[in-house]
Amino acid sequence: MINMIIFSQVSDGYPRSLEKPKLEPGATTGSIRRPLERVTSRLQFPTAGSGKAVDTPKTSDSTNIEQPGQLLEGRYRCLGHHARLAVRGKLSENAGYFRLGPDICYGRCSSGAPAESVTDPLHDAGDHVITNGTSLELPFDPEQVVDSLRYERYLNSANDGNPVLANKAVRNAYYLLRPLMPVQVRKHFQRLYFRRRIQTPFPQWPVDRTVENIIEQVMLLAMKSQNVAKIPFIWFWPEGAKSCTMLTHDVETSAGVTFCPHLMDLDDSFGVKSSFQIVPEKRYPIPQSLMDTMRVRGFDVNVHDLNHDGRLFVERDQFMRRAERINGYARQFQASGFRSAVMYRNVDWYDALEISYDMSIPNVAHMEPQQGGCCTVLPFFVGKILELPLTTTQDYSLFHMFKDYSLKLWQQQITLIRQKSGLVSFGIHPDYIINTKARRVYIELLQYLAEMRERGETWIASPNQVAAWWRLRSKLSLVNDGAAWRIEGEGCERARVAYAVLGSDKLTYDIARTR
Numbered sequence: 001m002i003n004m005i006i007f008s009q010v011s012d013g014y015p016r017s018l019e020k021p022k023l024e025p026g027a028t029t030g031s032i033r034r035p036l037e038r039v040t041s042r043l044q045f046p047t048a049g050s051g052k053a054v055d056t057p058k059t060s061d062s063t064n065i066e067q068p069g070q071l072l073e074g075r076y077r078c079l080g081h082h083a084r085l086a087v088r089g090k091l092s093e094n095a096g097y098f099r100l101g102p103d104i105c106y107g108r109c110s111s112g113a114p115a116e117s118v119t120d121p122l123h124d125a126g127d128h129v130i131t132n133g134t135s136l137e138l139p140f141d142p143e144q145v146v147d148s149l150r151y152e153r154y155l156n157s158a159n160d161g162n163p164v165l166a167n168k169a170v171r172n173a174y175y176l177l178r179p180l181m182p183v184q185v186r187k188h189f190q191r192l193y194f195r196r197r198i199q200t201p202f203p204q205w206p207v208d209r210t211v212e213n214i215i216e217q218v219m220l221l222a223m224k225s226q227n228v229a230k231i232p233f234i235w236f237w238p239e240g241a242k243s244c245t246m247l248t249h250d251v252e253t254s255a256g257v258t259f260c261p262h263l264m265d266l267d268d269s270f271g272v273k274s275s276f277q278i279v280p281e282k283r284y285p286i287p288q289s290l291m292d293t294m295r296v297r298g299f300d301v302n303v304h305d306l307n308h309d310g311r312l313f314v315e316r317d318q319f320m321r322r323a324e325r326i327n328g329y330a331r332q333f334q335a336s337g338f339r340s341a342v343m344y345r346n347v348d349w350y351d352a353l354e355i356s357y358d359m360s361i362p363n364v365a366h367m368e369p370q371q372g373g374c375c376t377v378l379p380f381f382v383g384k385i386l387e388l389p390l391t392t393t394q395d396y397s398l399f400h401m402f403k404d405y406s407l408k409l410w411q412q413q414i415t416l417i418r419q420k421s422g423l424v425s426f427g428i429h430p431d432y433i434i435n436t437k438a439r440r441v442y443i444e445l446l447q448y449l450a451e452m453r454e455r456g457e458t459w460i461a462s463p464n465q466v467a468a469w470w471r472l473r474s475k476l477s478l479v480n481d482g483a484a485w486r487i488e489g490e491g492c493e494r495a496r497v498a499y500a501v502l503g504s505d506k507l508t509y510d511i512a513r514t515r
Contacts, residue, residue, distance in 0.1 A: 071143040075215055075378070077234035078478055088130060088137040095148065097202075098140070101126040103213045104202045106154035111139035118154075118202045126217075131225035142218050146211050149375040151347050151382070152361070197366035203373040206409060207391065207416040208364045211376035216507065223502045231500040232485045234478055236378065236421050238469055238494040240511045241459035243417065245424040245449055246388070246466050247274040248359060250304050250339060254284040256431035261290070263430045264297055266439075270446040271453075273462040274428075277304035277339045277359075280329040291333060300464045303330050303355075305341035310369075313346045323352040330355055337463050343368045343390070347382045357386040357467040359425070367397040377422030379470045386467050391417055394427040395438065405441050407448060414452075423466065424458065469494075485512075 072078065089110030096114025098105050099122045108114065112123030130137040148154055198205045223231065237244050247267065251257055260276060267274050276294055278286055280303060291301050305312055306322045306329075313319055326338065336356040345360045364373035374380070374389050381387070392413045398404050410426075417424045426445070433439045452458045461469070476489040478497070487495045497512040 071146060072215065072219065074381070074474070077473060077476060078231065086135060086137040087141055088128070088139050091141065095153070097154070098122050099124045099126065100140075100214060100217055103210050103217070105140065105145045105210075105214065106148045107140055107145040109140045129221060131221065133225065133227075136218075136222050136225045138218075142214060146214060149211050149214075150380050150387075152345075152372040152374060155372045197371070200366060203364040203366075203375050205364055205366050206393065207377065207413050208373055208375040209377055209416065209420050209422075211374075212378070212420045212422070219500070220502070220505075220507060223500075223507075229502050232478060232497055233500060234473060234476055234487055235496040235498040235511055236473075237459050238496075239459070240496040240498075240514075242456065243421050243424060243458045244466060245426075245452070245458045245460045246463055247272060247426045247428060247460075248277065248302075248339070248390075248463060249274055250277045250427060250429050251279065252283070252304075252308065252429055252431045255434060256429060257284050257286070257290070259430040259434050261293070263433070264294065264299060266443070266446070267299075268297070270450045272446060272449070272460055273298045273300075273465075275300035275302050275337065275463045276430075277302045277337075278333065279304045279306075279308045279341075280326070280333075281307040283308055295334065298462075300335075300337065300462045301333050302335045302337035302339065302359075302463070303333060304339055308341040310342050310344065312340055313344050313349065316349065319346075319349055320352055323349075327354040336467065337388075342370070344370050350382050350385050353385065355385060356471075357388050357463065358382070359388045359390060359463060361387055361389050363389050363391040367393060367401060377417045377420050379423060379466070381474075386470055388423065388425060388463055388466060390427055391423055391425045392427075395429055395432050395442070399432060399438050399441075405437055407441065407444055410445060411448070418457065 087110065091108035091110050092114055093108075094114065095106060095108050096116055097118045097120070098107075098109045098112060098114045101124065104118060104122065105125070106114075109123065109125055111125050111128035115122055125139045128139045202208075203210070219231075223229075249260075249263060251260060276299060278291065278301060280286070294301050303326055306326055311318070312322055329335070330338070331354075338353060338355045338358050338360070340360040343360055343362055343365065345358075347361075350358065361374045362368055362372075363375065363377060365371050366373075374387070376389060377391050379386055379388050392410055393402075398409060402409070414424050428442060433442045449458070449460060453460050472489075472491045473495065476487050476492055476495055479486060479488055485497050486492075487497060496514070499510045499512065501508045501510060
């Protein structure tokens with residue numbers, strides 16, 4: 001189902017809305033730097049008027065959606081009066097790839113046949129977007145498209161419905177031979193295998209922001225079709241932070257366990273609280289005193305797979321048995337979060353996990369054994385579980401596959417994520433920064449992030465804090481008291497009202513000053 005918002009004027013001159021577009025990083029005001037001329041220049045929009053919404057009869061070849069604007073509402077936390085958004089024409093029987101202007105989509109489309117492969121010539125659905133001045137008709141369901149990206153449904157077309165099967169033969173061979181491989185041989189194999197994926201056009205390397213781009217395009221078109229210039233919404237991060245940064249540490253070996261106290265000292269020296277993901281079985285002894293110390297010092301303790309054998313998602317029944325043990329360890333560790341080994345995942349099975357949040361889905365997985373990526377830089381819900389995607393390259397890939405001991409790639413990814421006011425999440429293993437050379441790079445990263453925080457460019461928080469905020473924000477409400485917009489709900493004092501402002505072919509964003 002497509003869900004959308006309609007906007008109407010209120011007494012203070014600000015438009016009352018339901019959903020709003022994605023935000024920028026820069027200063028108090030940022031702008032989406034991707035002009036949308038390819039789509040908007042083909043549409044006929046009304047001249048300036050009252051901005052009031054009117055009821056729109058559906059056309060003979062379109063389907064009106066009466067549901068609330070769930071997609072935009074979930075992203076932007078806006079309130080208002082719902083209006084019909086129409087999917088024009090009959091959607092294709094099969095899902096596939098197509099475009100909305102410059103952005104690659106995956107789903108069903110009514111205006112042209114979706115392609116089976118992302119490398120095929122792609123139909124541009126943007127050529128078939130229609131507005132009559134009061135409503136917006138699209139040849140696809142944007143909610144379906146966004147879900148297909150975030151949940152990696154686009155992998156299913158080649159993998160018989162199970163994304164883990166994409167690399168099953170390679171994975172099985174690798175894990176069979178891995179214990180026999182010298183470390184340098186293993187690293188050489190990984191470099192040859194994974195670095196070729198960087199050339200893959202989708203998801204886009206080094207950061208894919210397709211979900212943000214699609215939602216922004218739909219919002220821009222909706223604002224123009226309703227003749228609305230300014231939309232209030234609840235800003236993404238607390239106290240008006242321009243972005244969010246979190247650091248996570250997966251502990252893979254006994255050497256990593258031994259290094260954990262030193263890593264806590266290092267993080268603490270920069271005022272950073274991170275998380276430690278612990279493998280519960282077979283890998284190494286787990287001192288209870290260490291986990292107690294982590295919690296006392298303000299660090300998060302989470303579960304890292306079950307035994308890190310790479311087989312958690314191979315078979316459903318086996319997964320269910322393992323999930324019961326994982327849930328038991330989550331209670332024992334007092335853990336709210338989870339990350340699987342090697343970033344393997346299958347969101348259709350997540351409902352068996354009794355956790356608050358997961359951190360197993362990469363934004364773009366070109367450097368991971370399981371291909372894919374969620375194509376977003378913001379948290380999202382998978383049923384009851386909140387997903388905190390990994391949005392930067394892991395330390396092992398940076399140091400051993402790229403042989404890069406600098407901040408260059410990480411800084412590039414940080415910039416791209418901040419342009420969407422997103423979550424900058426890092427996967428740093430204590431096992432891989434014991435080495436002096438690698439540890440120096442991590443210290444440089446901590447210094448760089450601390451300087452960003454000092455300039456007011458990011459909020460550095462632990463995964464527990466990020467998840468708690470995102471859940472709190474999802475329950476807040478935006479209301480108008482006749483004089484101004486304000487936010488209601490538990491924890492509202494941390495939230496900020498922001499405005500999406502319509503320019504010629506882009507959106508700018510203002511964070512309202514607190515009184």
